[in-house]
Amino acid sequence: MSIGANDYSTPDEEVIFYLDLSTDFTKEKRVRKAIKEFISEYNELHSSVSYGLIMFKKNKEIYSLLDENQEKLLESVSETWEQREKEYSYFENGLYYVLAYVFQKSRTEPKVYRIIVLSDNPSSQTNEYHTALYNLILKCKNFSTYIDIIRLGNQKFYEDDVKLKIIASETFGGVLYCRDDKELKTYLLSLTESRREYSMREITTGEIDKSNTLFYERLATDLISLTSEDTKICLICKEEICQICGKPNDTLHKCYSCNVAFHHCCAAHYSAKNNIGIPYIFRCPNCGALLKIEEKYVLPLFEKDTEEIEKKPRESFLLDEKILAQEKVSINQANIEEELIKKTEEQKEKRIKVGGYFGSEIVLGKDKSAKMIKKTRKSKEMSDTKTEDKKQKISITKLNPPVSNQSVKFCPLCGEAVKGSQFCPKCGSKID
Template identity: 25%
Template sequence: MASEDILVFLAVDKEFTSMDAIIKSLADFFQLKASKDPTDRFNVVFFLDQGPVFLEDFTFQYQLLVDKLNENKDKVAKPNLEGGLFIALTFILDIYKLVSGKYFRILVIRDASMPPITKDFLVNGLLDKVSQMPVFLDFIDVGVYQDDDEQKILNMINTSRGGELMYVTTFQELEDALKRQAEKKEIEVGLWDKGPNFDMEYEHKRFFEDLASDLQPVEQVTGDMKCTVCFQSTSPVCGTDALVQCPACKTPFHDCCLVSWAEQSNIGIGHVFRCPICFYLIDLPEFLVQDILNGKEESYEGFESFLEEIDQDALLMERDKKRELDLVQKELDF
């Protein structure tokens, strides 16, 4: 089962809810979830007077999140549900471009300080797009005795890949709800474990095509620079000497040599796929992929075992150990 990147949105106000109790419950949740799968990563979103803040990337080091929450617990301010969800979703979009094979989850812990929901249509529009990644959405309402927005929240959950709305009135009930949320989400098929004939729904294709980055031409080719797929200067597929590179890791390839990799690793759109080295979301010209796969050019079959040796989780863990992540603040557009 795929590992999960889970973002906890603390839609709470210190004037309504005990931050010490919330933080303790979250610390136990992070620890439990990490013990079930050490490849899961975590993040939090919460509001200060200046607006929403979150860690600049998902992290395996959940104690860092607990420390950041403790440092800011006396500053936590009244949240904006739609704004916080929109920040969470756009953040996940940025991360999706960088990593593959993940479930994304947003867990909202909400108290009675929330103002009425008025811009849920903005959240639902984005949820409809990212649900394909997939993105799951769950709510735990703490001490909310009359929920006039229940149907709007249920609509958001249904627009995502799925989730549930849970009501708790005590912190023991919150801890029990979080234990339930520590379990893995299950889904039959998606962009991370697709079958060989998986094809993305037509209405979502343009969104993901726009999300992917074009390969960049290598302007200066040095004498020892070769394609990372065929390990040759001249492509055995189409005879080109020209190299392109991933915009993220700068690894060089022949574009036509990448077609075989695109065929087996695309996200349900034949020319949109992951860089085989850094997993960044990239694309090839659609006509090139079609020409090679339709037999006008031969594809290259000699690199599959090399690619299978790359362990994304190990790379992410190693990078996480070397970084000093901090909170970043975003301004809301609405």
């Protein structure tokens, strides 16, 4: 189940631009114009979108503007352009910052996050940085987050090409290579078109890797106690006393973000069906905050389902065994009846042969009377074979040879055999 899956309203979307531009390949005016065109078209395709900007200043100072409107974003690009880092790329560090923001915001509200990186210089960070970033990317897959990278520069190949493609592909994004800064606007607009179908799509996942359990436990927040001012009605069962267990001691607790109340029993049943991939961590059905309850409340529900699943095949197996046993009894009864009939018939009459193996068969009854029955099948077959042999052994002298309607004559001049003609076909002589 996706971490974005919920019963509340459709989540908003935030597009974050990370400008990792440390060379003079492109100018501020062109970048600003391309982003403005992108925002204009994106707003026509999507509603309720906010924007953000990440950029490194000199001395590795990070500048961030997040969850703001487009006017603020465009102003920030102009104001911070000359202050940006112009020697080194801090590609991994910038993405760390963005993903940390995504995780933090996802604790209280689910969103679709589009991260667009403009980079013109390969990172000089060690492989340890990339490995750490990749581990965060794998966690990011469980949120509705997409990363697209546009590499600006006129080179055909870059030393970090493989790294960029791995990062983008893990989040259903892509890597584009813009070798002419005049085409930057075209590349940005192509991202708008290619992501229309993904804008509100949820990334579906199975169970979360156990090695990441602690990470999600720290992101989620426990249900907290109600105050005297809170409404004492459960959001799920709509009652003050739990309608599932009926126990008055199942006290209400609430979501820290929106203050709606839950019974532990109701929350456990809801989490069992609507968790994020960890049975006891779920999103508040009212506000989307990431919540957790004690594992002991949820696991018995899973164990019960497992027992029912295991019980059904066992019952089916026992039923099959019963059917087979009944079939065996029926077969045995049929065999016994057949044997009894056979023995009874043998007692009633006795058969003997007269005249050797191919002779006639006589049946002697209890009254000592005898009657002849038809010849055996084998003797009949032998008789039929002899008859066929007799039919085949006919003297050749009794067969009449075929009579020809035409006579053959020989040419008196050349000796050629002529048939059906008065003239020889070879020499032309007339034949009498």
